Amino acid sequence: MNLTRLFKPKTMAVVGLSLMNERHPANVVYNKNNLRLEAKAFPVNDRGGVYHGEKVYVNVSEIPETVDLAVIATRAQAVPKILGDCIHAGVGSAVVISGGFAEMGNNELQERMVAMAREADFPFIGPNCLGIYSPPHVDTFFIPSERMVRPEKGRVALISQSGGVLVDHMVKLAGEGVGLSKAVSIGNKALIREIDLLDYFSNDPETEVIAFYIEGFERNEGRQFVIKAGGCPKPVIVLKSGKTPTGGKAVSSHSAALAGDYEVFSSVLSQFGIVEAKDEFELIPFCEALCCYQKPIGGRVGIITGSGGHGALAVDICLSHGLGVPSIGDQDQRDIREKVSTRIQSIASFANPVDLTGSAVDDDFVAAANSLSHNEEIDCIVVLLLPYLPGITSDLGARLSQIYRQAGKPMIAYVPHVEKYLMFVEGFQLNGIPVAHSIEEAVHMAEALRRHQPC
Amino acid sequence: MLTREMREILLTSKETGWVLEPQAKRFFSLAGLEVPRYFLAGQIEEAVRFAKSIGYPVVAKVVSPKVIHKSEKNGVEVGIGNERQLKETFDRLSKIEGFAGVLIEEMVSGVELIIGAKNDFQFGPVILLGLGGTWAEIYKDVVLRMAPLMQKDIDSMKRCLRARPLLEGYRGAEPVDSERLNKLLLTLSDLVMSLEHDFESIDLNPVICNSSRCVIADARIMLKK
Numbered sequence: 001m002n003l004t005r006l007f008k009p010k011t012m013a014v015v016g017l018s019l020m021n022e023r024h025p026a027n028v029v030y031n032k033n034n035l036r037l038e039a040k041a042f043p044v045n046d047r048g049g050v051y052h053g054e055k056v057y058v059n060v061s062e063i064p065e066t067v068d069l070a071v072i073a074t075r076a077q078a079v080p081k082i083l084g085d086c087i088h089a090g091v092g093s094a095v096v097i098s099g100g101f102a103e104m105g106n107n108e109l110q111e112r113m114v115a116m117a118r119e120a121d122f123p124f125i126g127p128n129c130l131g132i133y134s135p136p137h138v139d140t141f142f143i144p145s146e147r148m149v150r151p152e153k154g155r156v157a158l159i160s161q162s163g164g165v166l167v168d169h170m171v172k173l174a175g176e177g178v179g180l181s182k183a184v185s186i187g188n189k190a191l192i193r194e195i196d197l198l199d200y201f202s203n204d205p206e207t208e209v210i211a212f213y214i215e216g217f218e219r220n221e222g223r224q225f226v227i228k229a230g231g232c233p234k235p236v237i238v239l240k241s242g243k244t245p246t247g248g249k250a251v252s253s254h255s256a257a258l259a260g261d262y263e264v265f266s267s268v269l270s271q272f273g274i275v276e277a278k279d280e281f282e283l284i285p286f287c288e289a290l291c292c293y294q295k296p297i298g299g300r301v302g303i304i305t306g307s308g309g310h311g312a313l314a315v316d317i318c319l320s321h322g323l324g325v326p327s328i329g330d331q332d333q334r335d336i337r338e339k340v341s342t343r344i345q346s347i348a349s350f351a352n353p354v355d356l357t358g359s360a361v362d363d364d365f366v367a368a369a370n371s372l373s374h375n376e377e378i379d380c381i382v383v384l385l386l387p388y389l390p391g392i393t394s395d396l397g398a399r400l401s402q403i404y405r406q407a408g409k410p411m412i413a414y415v416p417h418v419e420k421y422l423m424f425v426e427g428f429q430l431n432g433i434p435v436a437h438s439i440e441e442a443v444h445m446a447e448a449l450r451r452h453q454p455c
Numbered sequence: 456m457l458t459r460e461m462r463e464i465l466l467t468s469k470e471t472g473w474v475l476e477p478q479a480k481r482f483f484s485l486a487g488l489e490v491p492r493y494f495l496a497g498q499i500e501e502a503v504r505f506a507k508s509i510g511y512p513v514v515a516k517v518v519s520p521k522v523i524h525k526s527e528k529n530g531v532e533v534g535i536g537n538e539r540q541l542k543e544t545f546d547r548l549s550k551i552e553g554f555a556g557v558l559i560e561e562m563v564s565g566v567e568l569i570i571g572a573k574n575d576f577q578f579g580p581v582i583l584l585g586l587g588g589t590w591a592e593i594y595k596d597v598v599l600r601m602a603p604l605m606q607k608d609i610d611s612m613k614r615c616l617r618a619r620p621l622l623e624g625y626r627g628a629e630p631v632d633s634e635r636l637n638k639l640l641l642t643l644s645d646l647v648m649s650l651e652h653d654f655e656s657i658d659l660n661p662v663i664c665n666s667s668r669c670v671i672a673d674a675r676i677m678l679k680k
Contacts, residue, residue: 222577223601252473252523253677255571255583256656258597264575267599271608454598455615 001123001192003200005092007134007182009039009068013060013091015082016074016098017043019051025097025142026073032145039069039138046078061089068092071131071140076100079127080112087120094124095131095140102188103128110190117191129187130163133170133180141185143167154179155208156287157201159194161186161215169213169283177429178288181206195225202232209290211237211283222268230272235290235451239277240265273451282444289434289445293410296451300324301443302378303353304368306360306392310384310414310439311353317443322455326377328352339367352378361391366399373407380446381411384439387421397427404433410449414442456649461485465653465678471520472678477558479674483659486642489635490671491560499545503538505559512536514560515544516673521553523675526589528552534562563672565665566621566631570639572602572647572657574679580647580654582640586618587661604644609637622664629666639669655679 012033018024026043030051034041042065043051048058057063060070060082070086072079076098086094101110110127117124125131131140135153141163148167151174158173160166163185173180181204184197194212201207210232217225229236243262269276273296277283301323305311315325328336333350340348340356341364349355354368365383372381383400385392397413404411413428414436415421428435436442464482468474474482480490492509495518496502506513517530525531530551532544541559548557569587574580578601585597598612613622613636624630639662647654655677663670 217577219576220579222575223579226578226601253571253573253656253658253675254569254591254660255573255658256677257592258569258571258585258595259573259575259581259583259599259656261575261577263597264573264578264581264599264601268578268581268601271600271611454611 001121001196003093003123003192003196005068006095006123006125007132007200008137009092011042011063011065011067012039012069012071012138013042013044013057013063013067013086015044015060015070015072017045017051017056019045019047019049019056024073026071028142028144029071029073029097029140032139036145037138038136040065042067059089060085060091063089066090066092069138070094071097073097073142076106076109076127080109080116083113083116083122083124087116087122093122095129096124096126096187097129097131097140097142098126099128101127102190110188114190123192124190125184125192126187127190130166130185133183141167149174151178151180153181155181155206155291156211157181157197157204157207157209158183158211158213159186159197159201160184160213161189162213163187165213169280172280172284173287176284176288178284178291193221195221195228198225198228198232198236202234207234208294209235209237209287211239211277211287213239213241215241222265226268226272226274229274233294235275235294237275237277237283237286237290237448238269239280239283267454270452270454273453275448275452281441282448285434285436285441285445286448289412289448292432292434293449296453297410297449298379299447299450299453300326300377300379301446302328302372302375302381303384304365304372304381305353305355305384306358306386306389307384308349308353308355310386311355314382314384314439314443315353317440318446321443321447323443323446323450325352328354328372328375328377332371332375336368336371339371340364358386358389359391360389362393362396362399365392365396366403369400369403369411370407373403373409378409380449381409382442382446383411383413384442385413385415385424387415387424392424394423394427397424397429397433398431401428401431401433412436412442412445414439456486456645458485465650465676468676468678472680473523474676474678475518475520475555476516476525476674477518479676480671482676483671483674486646488639488642488671489668490674491563493558493560495556495558496545497556499542502541502545502557502559506535506538506541509561512562513541514562514672515541515548516558516560517548517551517554518556518558519551519553520555522551525673560672563663563665563668563670565663565668565670566618567661567663569597569658569660570643570662571659572643572654574647574651574655580651582612582644582647584612584616584640586616586621591660602644602647604640606637609640612640631664632667632669635669636664639671653679
C-alpha cells in the first residue's frame with residue numbers, strides 16, 4: 001500500500017466534527033490542522049451546518065477538492081459506512097481515531113472495515129488511536145495544540161501501539177533535543193501494522209532511525225518483522241511491554257518452560273541486530289545515539305576520563321555488558337603522553353581508561369581522542385567529561401566532534417545534566433555527539449551502537 | 456526431510472499428544488543423529504540379554520504414555536552394574552502407572568546439554584541450547600535463536616552459554632566434538648522447519664556430548680493439539 005498521501009496529505013477531511021462540543025476530538029484535530037499545519041482541512045458532519053464560518057460538509061463526497069486523508073472520529077458503529085464513503089469518493093487514506101472495536105470485543109465491526117480497505121487497497125491507521133504526527137503536513141493527535149510538546153524536526157520515526165506512550169516519549173525526545181521525523185499511534189493496528197510502517201520508514205529519506213513500542217505480534221508476525229528489520233539498513237529499536245508471563249499456562253516440556261515468550265522475543269531481536277530498549281530510560285538515549293551513528297560497530301570501547309573513579313566505574317559497566325576495554329599499546333601510550341600538556345605527563349595514565357586527571361585541559365582531551373580515533377583496537381570512544389574541572393571549557397564538544405568528523409570513530413560523552421552544565425551538553429549535542437546522563441547510560445549507548453549483538 | 460517412517464511415528468503419536476521416548480529416538484536416528492544403543496524390553500529376560508550383549512553399566516528407563524517426566528516418577532535408573540541390579544530395577548519400573556516396557560540403554564558420559572525447540576506463537580520455530588539434565592530449569596543457562604539457524608547463529612549460541620567452558624574442555628577435560636554438536640543443531644533446525652505445523656515443543660535432554668560423540672540420551676516431541 002502506498003502511504004504517501006497518508007503522511008503527506010495536501011487536503012484532509014475531519015469527519016465527526018461537533019457543532020456543540022469544542023472539546024470533541026474531531027474539533028481539536030480540525031482546529032490545529034486548520035490553523036497550524038499545511039494540509040487544507042475540511043470539516044464533515046452528517047448534519048451539515050456552519051462551523052467558525054466554514055461550511056460543514058454532510059459527506060466527504062461533497063468536498064470540492066480531492067481529499068488525501070480522512071480523519072474519522074465518530075462513534076464506532078458509523079465508521080464502516082464513512083470508510084465506504086471515503087473509498088467511493090476517492091479519498092487517499094484514513095486515520096480512524098474512534099474506539100469501540102476489537103479492543104471492546106467488537107471484532108466483526110473491525111474486520112468489516114479491514115475487508116473493505118483491503119479490497120480497495122485503501123490504507124487506514126487505527127482504529128482506537130491518535131494517528132499521525134507528520135509535521136509540517138498533518139497532526140491527527142486529538143491533543144490541544146497548546147498542550148503538545150513538539151520535538152524539533154529530526155530523523156527518528158516513532159511508532160507505538162499505545163498513544164499515551166507515544167506522546168510521553170515525544171515529550172522526552174523534546175527534552176533531550178532529539179528530533180522526530182514522524183510519529184504514528186497505530187492503536188488496534190487493524191490494517192496498517194508495524195511491518196507496513198517499517199517498510200515505509202525504511203524508504204523515507206527523512207528518517208534515519210525507526211523506533212517501536214510493541215505490545216505483541218500476531219501469529220508468526222514477529223518472524224516477518226525481524227527478518228525485515230534485520231535487513232533494514234537503518235537502525236531499528238524496539239521497546240517491548242508485557243514481559244512477564246500472565247501465568248496459568250501449563251507447560252509440559254523443559255524447552256517450552258525455558259523459552260518463555262519474552263525470552264524468545266528478546267533473543268530473536270538481538271539475533272537480527274535489532275536494538276532492544278529494555279525500558280523507557282533506554283529508548284530515548286538509544287534514539288539519540290543511533291541518530292548520530294547508524295553504522296554498527298564492534299564492542300571495544302576506549303575510555304577517556306578526567307577522574308580515575310569514573311574510568312573504573314565505566315570499565316565495570318562495559319565488562320558486565322559484554323563490551324571490551326582493550327589496553328592501549330605501549331607505543332600509542334607514549335604518543336599520547338608526548339602530546340598532552342607537560343604538567344599532566346607524569347600524573348596521567350595512558351592505558352585504557354586514559355585518565356587525564358583533574359588537571360587536564362581541552363587540548364589534552366583532544367590529543368587523547370585523536371589517538372584513540374586512529375587506534376584500530378578501539379571501536380568507540382566514551383568521553384567522561386567533568387565540567388567542573390578548571391581546565392575544561394564548553395568548547396570541547398565542538399572540538400571533539402571535529403575529530404569524529406575526520407576519523408569517523410563514534411564518540412559518546414557523559415556530562416552531568418544539571419542547569420549549570422547545559423552549555424557543555426549543548427556543545428556536544430549541537431555538534432552531533434550523543435550525551436548521556438550517566439556513565440551507565442553512556443555504556444548502554446555504546447552497546448546500542450553495537451546493535452545488542454549476542455555475545 | 457521427513458521419511459515415511461518419520462511421518463508414521465508422528466501420525467501414530469497424535470492421539471497421545473506426544474511422541475514417546477523409544478519412537479522419538481527412532482525418529483531422530485532416522486534424521487541421522489546419534490542415540491545410545493537401546494532396546495525396548497517387555498520381559499526381564501530380554502533386558503538381561505541385551506545388557507549382556509552391550510556390557511554393563513546400562514541405563515533403564517520406564518516407558519509409559521502416562522509419564523512425561525520420567526525422573527519425577529522415579530522412572531530412570533543409571534549406572535546399573537550387574538544383572539541383579541537390572542532385575543530389581545525392572546521389577547520396580549514395571550509397577551509404574553501405564554507401564555509399557557523398559558528401555559535399556561548403554562551409558563554415555565560427557566557434558567549434559569539440553570537441546571530443544573519451541574513453536575513460538577509470534578516467531579514460529581525457535582531452537583534452544585543450554586546446560587541440560589534434570590536441573591536445566593533451575594540453572595536456566597539457555598540460549599535461544601529463531602530457526603532456521605545459520606552457522607553464525609550456532610557459533611553465537613555456543614559462545615553465549617555460561618557453561619561454554621564445559622564445551623571447550625574444562626579443567627583438563629577434552630573439548631566436546633564441536634562438529635557433531637553443530638550437526639545436531641543444524642539437523643534439528645531443519646527438522647523443526649519441516650515440522651512447523653506438527654510440533655509444539657521438542658526436548659532432547661540430556662544430549663550427552665564428549666570428545667567423539669553427541670548422543671541424544673532422551674527425547675520427547677510434544678505435538679500440536
